[in-house]
Amino acid sequence: MSNVFVIDSYYKPLNPVHPARARLLLTQGQAAVYRHYPFTIILKRVVEQPEIQPLRLKLDPGSNTTGIALVNDANGNVVFAAELSHRGHVIKDSLDSRRAVRRGRRQRKTRYRKPRFQNRKRKKGWLPPSLESRLDNILTWVARLCRYAPIAALSQELVKFDLQLLEHPDITGVEYQQGTLQGYEVREYLLDKWERTCAYCGKKNVPLQVEHIHPRANGGTNRISNLTLACEPCNITKGTQEIEAFLKKKPDVLKRILAQVKKPLKDASAVNSTRWALLERLKTFGLPIECGSGGLTKYNRTTRGLPKTHWLDAACVGKSTPDVIVHKGVVPLLIAAAGHGNRQMCSTDKYGFPKQHKQRKKTFLGYQTGDIVKAMTPKETFEGRIAIRHRPSFRMGKVDIHPKYMRCVQRSDGYAYQQKGVCHAPPLGFSHGEEHGTIL
Structure with a gap:
């Protein structure tokens, strides 16, 4: 498994x-x-x-x-x-739900409040809450690891697809971007x-080949918009046929492929x-930062057989990246952003009417939702995250x-943890308003 972090009595990382x-x-x-997650010990x-052996934190x-x-x-x-x-999709769904409830309330005129679209201002570099949460999660863990380990440098995958990356910057004309990494990108x-x-x-887990939708024999180009993936039998069967003729008996597949060609990559977007906002915020740590592309990452991973x-x-x-990556025995810590609860005191049904009112206290008997505890009952022992109730039964x-x-064991910090196949926390999307958890 991963090594254990060590700090001395002055909280300096060793x-x-x-x-x-x-x-x-x-x-x-x-x-x-x-600290239990990540496991850290403090010397007396x-x-x-x-x-100190300096380490590099890679993202x-x-x-x-x-x-x-x-x-x-x-x-x-x-x-x-x-x-x-990350929990960006959970945040977006929550905001959509809140917006729907407010609009419905205004339509019913049970509590009217004028929209404030005209007097809202966004600061420079504003990002949607779902994207801002991703940055906050990464920066939080960079700061934590800097406190627990002697980190001397950072590496970030800045761009996922860098088709402009050149092996030799002075190459121009036809040889532009035809370096070793171009095919990987x-x-x-x-x-x-x-x-x-x-x-x-639709086959998966089979060797795939780069396929030209409009065949090159008929004037097709190597543009990204003209490329797709196909298994060897499909690629051979299609040959130099136009895609409309090849999929004449499969209109649904043809429609899907033509739509997918124009479909933007939501996750890549x-x-x-x-990416640039993360780079600018990482610079505030005062450490040298190295940037790379997704194509370079795949090239390094492929050449090292990982x-x-x-x-x-x-x-x-x-x-x-070193020539040899020693990763034997390393078990990654699975971290899921679970949030710090919400301020919604009234739960509503699907029609927007109130159905439950929550307590205004986040703690009860010294515990709060999300705390990792060890429970030793007369019959059995459990360890995991709890959801509090305002009665002596969590x-x-x-x-x-x-x-x-x-x-x-560890106070709630907004994250769920899992390692070695044992779940120490509820699944992604767990919030302080929910009353459930997951047993070890």
């Missing part, structure tokens, strides 16, 4: 250690548990002039999931890995746009909208547990 070493320090009483002494921002990896550039070891799941774009499936038969995962993609970001998954059996 070199992460192997879990066995951390267990020994805890057993001997030389350290105490400082000050380390004078420690020998692979995505629309739904961001890969995080801490890599030692000197030996290629992956010290820590995580996959951060195009293939990565097509794989993402066509969801790694054959456009004609979200990443492109936030499987495709979000955290391994993050480990391969940028030109500083909810953990499908079980009601009395607070007298609970011991707080």
